[in-house]
Amino acid sequence: MRHPYLDHPGPLAFAHRGGSLGGPENSMAAFARAVRLGYRYLETDVHTTADGVLVAFHDERLERVTDGTGAIAQLPWRTVSAARIAGREAIPTLEELLDAFPEARFNIDVKAPAAVRPLVDAVRRTNAWDRVCAGSFSEARLAAVRAAAGPRLATSAGPRAVAAVRLRSLTGGRLPLARSARRHAICLQVPERLTGGGDTGPRLVDRAFIETAHALGLQVHVWTVNEAERIRSLLDLGVDGIMTDRIDTLRDVLTERGAWI
Template sequence: MSARVPQPVPRPHPYLDHPLPLPFAHRGGAADGLENTAAAFRRATAAGYRYFETDVHTTADGRLVAFHDATLDRVTDARGRIGELPWSAVAEARVGGTEPLPLFEELLEEFPHARWNVDLKAESALRPLVDLVRRTGAWDRVCVGSFDEGRVARAVRLAGPRLATSYGVRGVLALRLRSLGVPVPLRPGAVAAQVPETQGGVRVVDRRFVATAHRLGLQVHVWTVNAPDRMARLLDLGVDGIMTDHLQTLRGVLTERGAWV
């Protein structure tokens, strides 16, 4: 019998070319209420962050807006569903009464060294996002995720293998089952599992989950973690990235460990 030939470990996607663990500014650092605004991302940049998490919707006339909710109601001084409003109306809204909603293309341009973790909040945003990444050549700067695994799979079919993606709910469940010894299939091509620490009172992230992801060449990024003791516990488990609303808290925890770059 011939000896088994070792299989090469795949090279990480260029999106991940940063010393671990990765600190993510969740919605730019949402703790001050100005989430997903250029002002928030400027503050995150000033705090030393390179990885930003954001969300995208499309307006009625197809403009790709960086915003979390389907409606303007919660965090702006305006009302209405983004998908039912033209960009001219959405552009008048102010987050916290002061900050305009940015187009995602504007953020790519203003922060050329940033890496963006983008949550596809609506099916209508899929093609505009892929078209934008293709047109701007931002393949190494954007990782696409969604709770809807099928939506991410459709993005991959449209964009091709250069697009970095994370697993949706179905993919995370499959990875969790893998960590428990259940041989279920996984969508190929993802670069990370981006997960909550727990879901519905059930722990998602433990040593087996992290170890299984690493054996498969996947990073584990955990959201949204704001307490320093939880950050420390997850780092001790070996997670590869943490998303936080509290920028200085995560920076302090990583600095104490000599892990802030």
């Protein structure tokens, strides 16, 4: 059955970290800007502080984007909450985001094992089951999320399932697909190319990959795409969603195609 998370006509437009090229990434201001532009899908990441507070933040450490220092997992919330993104924006907790944007759906990258239980607890407390999709590059973390939340929480596929779908697409569907690659996930969330979405390296997302995923009932969401021509090319191939830092560019492309809804 189609998960309610995917109930949206046309391609899904994700504001990656709130649209990091338009404002401080993973900040309340960035997410608010994306929502004002009409975005219904917001992408973020989660880590847990030493005292168990789940924060929307990409890096393990504070230094790159804030005026604070140290590893989030080793700091209490009191210290993390004092840091400022770009010197001015507070680091939001996941529950603050879920409460602040009750109509938005969130794609959440689980960055650490300690974030699994707080994530499921936050979804339960806010009753956000239909508007959260959890993902991870770690098969172990994905398995832990699914075990803790059950099938009510949407998840994206892990690396093994992505590899299995790619191999199947390259062999014209002749390779059998392990049951584990077909269970649990509602989508594949992948870079356009295996090097991370740049202009070099083996292509992952092509028509055969998309058609194979669709035949298995899986959507294909591609990250992180910021150039208008690449967005158009991927939409022409039939991808179901695009994550971008350039939320203005993605909106403009979808608008020109009559697909901004």
